[in-house]
């Protein structure tokens with residue numbers, strides 16, 4: 001059975017004290033209230049990963065992650081953070097190619113492919129994001145856009161490497177906008193993505209790869225989204241900044 005994963009991307013929010021309080025609340029609430037099988041991933045700013053990783057260390061189903069990384073291993077790259085540094089701080093997952101990185105920081109698929117390699121090289125799991133803009137969806141080119149993002153970012157991997165990857169489908173028009181893709185729209189894309197993976201890597205790998213949905217996921221739409229056969233969890237932004245709303249999303253996953 002493939003892994004279900006609910007991840008909270010805190011983006012550039014919360015100071016250290018606030019982040020530690022949020023992580024503690026989530027861990028305690030998950031322990032008390034969640035009996036399901038999903039993994040929970042807290043993805044704070046870099047500066048908080050070490051502290052958050054200590055807070056979650058005795059919860060077997062809660063992990064930490066990072067929002068980005070360098071594609072370089074070490075050296076004269078001022079301001080960059082390597083996958084080994086993130087690993088030593090306790091991170092298990094690293095988001096690669098979030099649409100905000102693509103849009104505001106010019107990250108392209110060829111560069112992201114190198115970051116995926118760096119994450120895998122450190123034995124960590126990339127959460128590789130893909131998603132179309134509103135304009136691309138309205139002009140009906142979204143499947144082509146998604147296919148290019150997946151092919152250029154992931155198709156150079158071998159079978160054991162792709163098995164470590166989590167894919168997050170995040171339509172850009174649904175991120176932080178309050179507009180969620182309908183369950184039918186999301187399911188259609190998730191099935192398309194799984195089929196792409198199947199054609200390249202085989203059906204066994206495709207059936208086991210986790211594909212998360214992201215884009216204005218809230219407690220009141222999570223259950224329906226999670227009922228779709230190809231939606232294996234969520235990458236959550238805004239609603240992950242409060243323990244109650246985030247844990248209610250987790251609880252929507254059986």
Ligand code: PEP
Pocket residue numbers: 009170174175176177178214215216217235236237238239
């Ligand atoms: C995200 O940042 O990945 C995201 C999905 O944000 P939000 O849930 O706020 O739309």
